[in-house]
Amino acid sequence: MFVFFLSIVHLTLSQDPTASLIFSDCKHLILPPLCQCYHSGDQSQLRCHNIQLESIPKLPNNMRWNALDFSVNHIKSIDSYVFSDIYVEKLNLKLNHLQTVDTTAFNQIKNVKQLYIDHNTLKEFDPKTLTSPGVSLEIFDISHNPLEYLDLGETFLQLTVLQEFYAVSCQLNNTSLFTLSKLTQRHDYVKIIDLSYNNLTSLCNNLFNNFYNLIEIRLNNNNIHLIDHSFIRSLEYIRNLNLAFNSIEYVPNLYSSSLENLNLSSNNIQYLNDYFGSHLRSIRIIDFDSNKYLSSVSPRSLCFINILTLKKLSFRFTNIVLLNAFSELLCRLVDNNNRESILDLNHNTNLKCDCMLVQFEKYLINYFDLSCIQQGQDRYFISKRTNEFSYCTRDFCQNRKRENLCDWTNAEQLMLEGTCQGKLNEKENSTKNETTFINITTITLNVSDIIIQNSTVLYNQTLKSFALSIKTVDYICFFVSLSLLYIRHSIGIFIK
Ligand SMILES: *[C@@H]1O[C@H](CO)[C@@H](O)[C@H](O)[C@H]1NC(C)=O
Ligand SMILES: *[C@@H]1O[C@H](CO)[C@@H](O)[C@H](O)[C@H]1NC(C)=O
Ligand SMILES: *[C@@H]1O[C@H](CO)[C@@H](O)[C@H](O)[C@H]1NC(C)=O
Ligand SMILES: *[C@@H]1O[C@H](CO)[C@@H](O)[C@H](O)[C@H]1NC(C)=O
Ligand SMILES: *[C@@H]1O[C@H](CO)[C@@H](O)[C@H](O)[C@H]1NC(C)=O
Ligand SMILES: *[C@@H]1O[C@H](CO)[C@@H](O)[C@H](O)[C@H]1NC(C)=O
Ligand SMILES: *[C@@H]1O[C@H](CO)[C@@H](O)[C@H](O)[C@H]1NC(C)=O
Ligand SMILES: *[C@@H]1O[C@H](CO)[C@@H](O)[C@H](O)[C@H]1NC(C)=O
Numbered sequence: 001m002f003v004f005f006l007s008i009v010h011l012t013l014s015q016d017p018t019a020s021l022i023f024s025d026c027k028h029l030i031l032p033p034l035c036q037c038y039h040s041g042d043q044s045q046l047r048c049h050n051i052q053l054e055s056i057p058k059l060p061n062n063m064r065w066n067a068l069d070f071s072v073n074h075i076k077s078i079d080s081y082v083f084s085d086i087y088v089e090k091l092n093l094k095l096n097h098l099q100t101v102d103t104t105a106f107n108q109i110k111n112v113k114q115l116y117i118d119h120n121t122l123k124e125f126d127p128k129t130l131t132s133p134g135v136s137l138e139i140f141d142i143s144h145n146p147l148e149y150l151d152l153g154e155t156f157l158q159l160t161v162l163q164e165f166y167a168v169s170c171q172l173n174n175t176s177l178f179t180l181s182k183l184t185q186r187h188d189y190v191k192i193i194d195l196s197y198n199n200l201t202s203l204c205n206n207l208f209n210n211f212y213n214l215i216e217i218r219l220n221n222n223n224i225h226l227i228d229h230s231f232i233r234s235l236e237y238i239r240n241l242n243l244a245f246n247s248i249e250y251v252p253n254l255y256s257s258s259l260e261n262l263n264l265s266s267n268n269i270q271y272l273n274d275y276f277g278s279h280l281r282s283i284r285i286i287d288f289d290s291n292k293y294l295s296s297v298s299p300r301s302l303c304f305i306n307i308l309t310l311k312k313l314s315f316r317f318t319n320i321v322l323l324n325a326f327s328e329l330l331c332r333l334v335d336n337n338n339r340e341s342i343l344d345l346n347h348n349t350n351l352k353c354d355c356m357l358v359q360f361e362k363y364l365i366n367y368f369d370l371s372c373i374q375q376g377q378d379r380y381f382i383s384k385r386t387n388e389f390s391y392c393t394r395d396f397c398q399n400r401k402r403e404n405l406c407d408w409t410n411a412e413q414l415m416l417e418g419t420c421q422g423k424l425n426e427k428e429n430s431t432k433n434e435t436t437f438i439n440i441t442t443i444t445l446n447v448s449d450i451i452i453q454n455s456t457v458l459y460n461q462t463l464k465s466f467a468l469s470i471k472t473v474d475y476i477c478f479f480v481s482l483s484l485l486y487i488r489h490s491i492g493i494f495i496k
């Protein structure tokens with residue numbers, strides 16, 4: 001146990017009578033052993049980094065610290081009032097052995113704006129700990145703690161000016177997420193929410209709707225499989241949504257006029273449905289990489305996607321067989337005289353060599369690395385087989401049947417549906433049957449519109465498996481919604 005005797009060297013008092021008794025220069029202080037003080041301008045930092053501290057040393061209370069760094073030590077708890085009268089903007093306790101944070105730990109702390117308690121061993125954290133008026137966090141990082149449960153709603157209620165929130169890898173499940181439903185007012189400052197590497201399973205009930213100014217949501221590496229179409233609909237400034245490494249089978253038709261980067265890589269997506277991209281008006285990059293069963297893309301899936309903003313559609317390591325499903329998009333690029341390559345089809349082991357690949361060469365990213373199969377199993381770099389494709393005509397877009405493929409009315413209707421059926425706010429409709437989904441499939445698979453006959457077989461196959469998987473999703477949704485109702489009901493009682 002370390003014991004620190006601290007005292008403040010008497011300072012020559014400032015001549016300025018208006019100066020308060022708060023000092024910002026740490027040079028004259030006697031500091032805990034092994035801690036170092038850095039002073040520049042009117043900013044002082046105390047660094048007690050990696051010095052085997054077992055507890056937080058007592059600090060002089062008339063100092064104005066810019067940062068206190070206690071990272072990489074063996075501190076086990078943050079005790080009551082330990083920061084009493086300490087003025088500090090950035091408090092770093094990451095990579096310690098924290099097991100408890102007393103609910104009065106930050107009482108009478110002054111002006112703390114950034115708190116890092118990530119990489120500890122906290123099993124619980126009470127958001128009431130953040131109630132103190134001296135706590136006005138803009139950044140809060142509680143990542144890498146085995147919490148299992150965190151009242152996220154209460155945390156945001158306490159932190160009214162929070163901008164960045166990180167709870168990465170805390171084993172949170174959707175019970176924690178559901179606490180966001182207690183938020184009823186706008187939380188205008190929040191810009192980033194990072195809940196990646198948790199155990200979340202569903203993104204229903206528009207739980208993020210009160211974060212009007214959110215720019216980025218990181219939800220990668222969870223087990224998410226249910227998502228509302230309206231998930232980010234009311235977020236006017238959302239730019240980045242990361243849903244990589246989840247269990248998404250059915251891609252929601254997201255609605256956003258601001259979203260730029262949508263990451264759906266490493267999920268279980270098999271099918272890309274009609275009008276998937278129709279309401280992504282500012283989209284730049286969509287990443288579908290490593291959805292290894294993604295074999296079928298509706299020819300309407302990219303209808304109305306904004307080609308003026310689109311920079312990259314990535315389908316690496318998927319199971320795309322033919323390019324024709326992208327023809328609606330590709331021909332729009334041709335019409336628009338677009339010069340950039342946007343579609344990445346590399347590492348699709350069943351991609352067939354055909355004339356379309358050659359015709360749309362300039363829109364394919366890394367065309368020179370693109371390989372395809374011909375006559376069964378032989379793989380070729382298509383760029384090296386120019387002779388064989390010399391017979392290919394390049395008038396695909398002129399010849400195809402173009403009218404009637406994309407229908408805005410249908411695109412709008414699809415917006416009403418999501419994978420979270422029977423949402424809380426539609427109690428009476430929560431037992432919705434499958435009719436809506438079947439309708440979607442019939443629209444999707446209007447075979448008469450499929451452009452190249454050879455692909456019809458593909459669509460026919462997916463029709464069956466798609467319908468099946470949708471059925472399952474619907475039943476799951478039904479049960480999830482029932483339990484949601486129950487939970488909501490109990491919470492209601494609890495509040496009363
Ligand atoms: C979610 O986590 C809480 C807290 O650990 C636990 O009580 C609950 O059973 C978990 N729910 C699910 C669906 O795993
Ligand atoms: C969360 O998920 C991980 C990996 O899927 C699993 O090992 C862990 O047991 C889960 N934790 C809880 C609390 O469900
Ligand atoms: C998508 O997310 C994965 C995992 O987080 C990452 O490796 C990949 O680079 C991301 N894709 C894009 C386009 O940012
Ligand atoms: C249920 O659905 C019908 C028609 O789809 C709609 O008119 C009604 O308002 C819905 N009920 C609720 C409670 O949302
Ligand atoms: C589904 O519900 C609609 C009305 O919402 C009803 O007309 C139809 O018969 C139902 N279908 C099945 C298979 O239950
Ligand atoms: C499907 O094709 C048929 C025949 O061409 C057409 O009458 C119908 O309107 C199409 N349906 C949709 C939703 O496009
Ligand atoms: C379909 O593919 C076969 C060989 O796989 C080819 O002989 C036939 O001409 C193709 N049909 C069309 C309409 O492209
Ligand atoms: C699609 O499947 C239906 C029955 O499932 C069959 O009648 C039809 O001929 C198939 N179409 C093609 C192009 O294989």
Ligand SMILES: *[C@@H]1O[C@H](CO)[C@@H](O)[C@H](O)[C@H]1NC(C)=O
Nearest residue numbers: 174175178201480483484487
């Ligand atoms: C959370 O997900 C689990 C498993 O998917 C489900 O059983 C539970 O009802 C969900 N709870 C909430 C509040 O969404």
